[in-house]
Amino acid sequence: MKATRLRAAGLAVALLGTLVAAAPASAAERDTATDSTTTCVTDPAVPKRQFRAMWIASVTNIDWPSKDSWTAPDQVAKQKAEYLGWLDLAQKLNHNAVVVQVRPTADAFWPSPVEPWSEYLTGVRGQDPGWDPLAFLVEESHKRNLEFHAWMNPYRVSMPAPGGAGADISKLAPNHPVRQHPDWVFAYPPAGVAGSRLYYNPGIPEVREFVQTAMMDAVKRYDIDGVHFDDYFYPYPSGTYQYPDDATFAAYNRGFTDRADWRRDNINLLIQEMGAKIKAAKPWVKFGVSPFGIWRNKSADPNGSDTTGSQSYDIISADTRKWVKEEWIDYIVPQLYWYIGQYPAADYARLVPWWAETVRGTNVQLYIGQADYKSGDPAYGSFWMNPQELSNHLTLNRSYPEVLGNVHFSAVQVRANRLGATDIYAAEHYSRPALVPTMSQLPSRPLLFPVVTGAQRQDDGIRLNWRQPANGKGPFGTATSYAIYRFDGVVAADACDFADASHLVASVRGTDDAVQSWVDTTASADTRYTYYVRALDRSWNEGPVGPARVVR
Template sequence: MTGAAGTVAGVVGAASVAGDAAARPGRARAALPGPAGERDVVRRELRGMWLATVANTDWPSRAGLSAAAQRDELAARLDEAVNRRLNAVFLQVRPSADALWPSPYEPWAACLTGTQGKDPGWDPLGTAVREAHDRGLELHAWFNPYRVANHTDPARLAASHPARRNPGWVVPYGGRLYYNPGLPEVRSFVQDAMLDAVRRYDVDAVHWDDYFYPYPVAGQDFADDAAYAEYGADFSDRAAWRRDNTDRLVRETADRLTALKPGVRFGISPFGVWRNAATDPAGSPTRAGVQTYDDLYADTRGWIRNGWIDYVVPQLYWHIGNPAADYAALVPWWSETVRGTGVDLFIGEALYKCGDPAQPEAWQDPAELSRHLDFAARYDQVRGHVYFSAKSVAADRIGAMDRLVADHYRSRARPPGGVR
């Protein structure tokens, strides 16, 4: 999640805008009636935190802890969410094409025992769902569709790993391994793997972050020539084909989720800039070095307009006044993007930047995030906020979370619920 904010500058050549046709019926609920600023009588807003497991970012604190110690740490993270008057936890359950549940498709996650494929002796996802619900928290199951490993050596994967059994599915890029989104069999497999968790557990939502095609790395090409030659003939260029591959994953997952468990929501947390206005008049008044449409082949605006998702959590990981991507410019843009679509808008907040000496001066002020919520409250389409990440919620390096809770979360709130 955090790597997106500092991605190298540079824009792939501009491509034509897709998705400007009238939105077709999809998963999204009907838009809530009422004038701007009107809130539910019973306050409903999402207050969430991401709980990252890749590389033991938030939990478990280290690989190889006993099952009891892992359970205790998980309970402490959930208790912290309750203490901060949050109401949702976004738990990363498929960090690197491996699983935090006994999956028939993929090996046990390495973050649990230190050895990918080794049974940890308990069911982390099943326990997390139960413990979260017991505390009145929603549990959003956070999946990464295509990332296989944060290295490029397939021999380091578990012997049973699908990426080892199907080496043609895998592309090394930027020091990592990825599944190739251009292969239909890959898209089908990752959907099967993710939806297995939905079938087994009472999760409240399926959640994806900003990683689809990888962030661009200078001087490197994503090696999908063979897939493009086989499947890309009907497209104007490779970029359009890649966007269609991502669209297919989103649309097919939405359709399958509806058929499997229609009450489970589907949400995505993309990088915060769809396109700059200089690239596309429909874009945001920003000068970001990355645009999801052009660089990640993710038409986030199109997914909203087509009603394929129930909520969107753009990662607006910039301070108010940032010259390239101003928080105060992006909140209105996203608010207008979701208006009338029925897609809920939650804002992804960079709590991890607060007090980081490497960040600009604005992030040294404990009131910066509280000002974000003050600003976002002007826009009736904003239905909540999600904080990256759980470790920062607990550590609260300069008291930014304390300040935010005191200013904005004096009482508890219920999350917006339901689909369609």
């Protein structure tokens, strides 16, 4: 049932005492039920938990940092300001995560001991930018209580260059590992052909070990929340050119006689081993992949989708369905960059239910990759000239409870807001904040409830202060952040009042201070409010409800 609004503040306090005493202490307390027999009615437009993010791409300076920053009088300050601008946009849209590309071409956005500095920081391959971008990216994202997912490309070494020069090893940074191990890479398409670039050879065991070591350095040294791969494994086919891996297959086939099965197993090993290494180092760090949107067509495999497009299983050796069923990853973000409609190759409305069925019964969460870059661009057809298309995608997702969020490609396209499409889907689907979905496979311990010690009106809003007792001590977990709920009037809230985001006004990152503080700048000067603050651990499990605070 919904909250009972009480005219007498004294009665409210008495009832709140009863609620607090009965509140469960589990950090993984259910959000949507008062007991095992009561189900809450929630508003699907304001889900309490939904992963919301945008990709921030660094390769060829798509999103961040911009090429303009290379020549700025204060390059570092310019790049920092640009990134803070993207975080401003994420907050404006009520996102709760960012997916930032920090290893675009076998290089690094941090001082890696094994790989060169990325050229996309300075315009020069291997040049030290004079600061640690990854440390800044993580710290500033966490200040906004945004999860930081480090987007890395395992095998891509270079991008195309004029005249096919993208495959020229001599153009790599002087300290690039490929200069010492040219046998670790192949050019595809062949060197000198337009579009040619270098890739680490997935079939060489030392290569697989090396790229994992390079990426794990960031996991071990930085406070990231997730490792994120996109859809680049074996290269996408180009014309009739074949991968030059005859010698590799002969040397390292592991008993496989079918080349295609062997290639898929190479990528399977990468995914399985990387996931295990992440969890061994930091069990709370998530591992996710954003693959091409079609695994296989039903015409090729009875388990496939009702589509006729390219198949990641065959064209890039990515057996994405297996990764889900084996639970080698924590989440998957299929790139469903197609419209809703009679598009036989790949209809969005056919693929969403297929992916929902694929993750059903597993611990792998499903988020959908959204093609913001197509919205309002006539080159992609008339369907994408409909301002409602992206919002319609998110509406369709509501029919499938397995769909727990969206990631938008990419930041510059989200900001472009062509046709007003960003404004539309933000208003219809992201009007309230949302917490990141919990994952039962990640570690958690019970949390204690925070005690609100003060609530005062001031010129810029209402300042709340609260204390988190025994944080991380004894049998209790550590509160990493806090969910703040606001009700109009004097309210004794029950569990169903916390079941969706109708009353969620913010989630804020905790600090090392004994007393936490936050200002509600959206509060009205003449409205009486009741506030509740609940603790969240690193994996977004929510603790019990503590005493309310009424502001008159």
